[in-house]
Amino acid sequence: METVIARTQSEVDTNEAVRSAVSALQSGEVVALPTETVYGLAADAFSPAAVEKIFAAKDRPSFDPLIVHVHHKDAIRDVAEIPEEIKKAVVQLIETFWPGPLTLVLPKKPAVSKAVTGGLDTVAVRQCDHPVFHRIIRNFGGPLAAPSANLFGRMSPTSAQAVMDQLEGRIPLIIDGGACSRGLESTILKIEPGEKKPLFTVLRPGPITEVELKKFGKVVFAERNAEVEDSSPEAPGMLENHYAPNKPLRLLTSPGDFSPENGKRYALLSYRGQAKDGYLESYEWDHISVLSPGSGRVAEAGTRFFHVLRQLDAMEEIDEIISEPMPDRGVGKALLEKLKKAAVKG
Numbered sequence: 001m002e003t004v005i006a007r008t009q010s011e012v013d014t015n016e017a018v019r020s021a022v023s024a025l026q027s028g029e030v031v032a033l034p035t036e037t038v039y040g041l042a043a044d045a046f047s048p049a050a051v052e053k054i055f056a057a058k059d060r061p062s063f064d065p066l067i068v069h070v071h072h073k074d075a076i077r078d079v080a081e082i083p084e085e086i087k088k089a090v091v092q093l094i095e096t097f098w099p100g101p102l103t104l105v106l107p108k109k110p111a112v113s114k115a116v117t118g119g120l121d122t123v124a125v126r127q128c129d130h131p132v133f134h135r136i137i138r139n140f141g142g143p144l145a146a147p148s149a150n151l152f153g154r155m156s157p158t159s160a161q162a163v164m165d166q167l168e169g170r171i172p173l174i175i176d177g178g179a180c181s182r183g184l185e186s187t188i189l190k191i192e193p194g195e196k197k198p199l200f201t202v203l204r205p206g207p208i209t210e211v212e213l214k215k216f217g218k219v220v221f222a223e224r225n226a227e228v229e230d231s232s233p234e235a236p237g238m239l240e241n242h243y244a245p246n247k248p249l250r251l252l253t254s255p256g257d258f259s260p261e262n263g264k265r266y267a268l269l270s271y272r273g274q275a276k277d278g279y280l281e282s283y284e285w286d287h288i289s290v291l292s293p294g295s296g297r298v299a300e301a302g303t304r305f306f307h308v309l310r311q312l313d314a315m316e317e318i319d320e321i322i323s324e325p326m327p328d329r330g331v332g333k334a335l336l337e338k339l340k341k342a343a344v345k346g
């Protein structure tokens, strides 16, 4: 199958791209779409046959559930049940963070097939904040299932070309909406009734952080249990080797941790590129990439994360990626988690 990239630089191009995307989605096809987090691979959430094509294109195991995107806030009720005890918190979260990178896990409505939810009785739902995605889903007029547009277990794409590199020949159409502004997958939050406040379990850390969420409920982070998760993952974004570059990656916990092997060429993935952190001068690196040049802001590091990892992966003169640890707070939590998983392979 030929894979076409449709551009959206001009108004004329955008109109044409939106038309082609909507018509492909209506005829049960999959289309890669830009979002503010990472590129998504979308299909009609109410068509099991279309949803099946997402799994096939990604080589994704059928137990790994998809995120459902809604075309407006109220449409959450078309796909999810909102129990009375948590209604207030859900409304507050939606009013505060939607459209945006917060995915809510709630009991599913019968209309959502188990093909979408990987057999679970819950559904993960969000409203995306990207102008081109917004026009496409509004014209489509119903929910779209859309996980990240990468092959299963590989890095999430943050540009149309990165989608092309992984899915060329497997999908008919990619809509190019530029580089993703957040660059990291959404925060996934399971919401349940709690004792005093509703209980929010962060199943996947992301751009919306604990500090922002705790105004509305009690926030806990899901414990990782690799053995259980690998057979029946609650948030299978948590599977081992997720987000992995092709090259081996090692995650350091301190500058003295690193022991080079003879003849290998190493790149340092640095958080803020400052000598005082102790990593820059701890070895004669063959290359250094800085995630947040100068200022050391985790949000900036988050936006650049997959882009920089892809660059390192493509460098012929580098054999292995050595990463500094990221701060275990805010968006840094998401980076640290991704690095830990990528590092399993190395």
Ligand code: AMP
Binding pocket: 064, 065, 066, 067, 105, 117, 120, 122, 123, 124, 146, 147, 148, 185, 188, 203, 204, 234, 235, 236, 237, 238
């Ligand atoms: P992706 O967009 O490719 O990162 O995939 C969506 C991710 O959302 C899955 O891998 C899961 O981690 C998560 N997810 C989707 N549906 C559910 C659900 N019902 N319960 C828990 N996690 C979910």
Ligand code: MG
Binding pocket: 147, 148, 156, 237
């Ligand atoms: Mg993914």
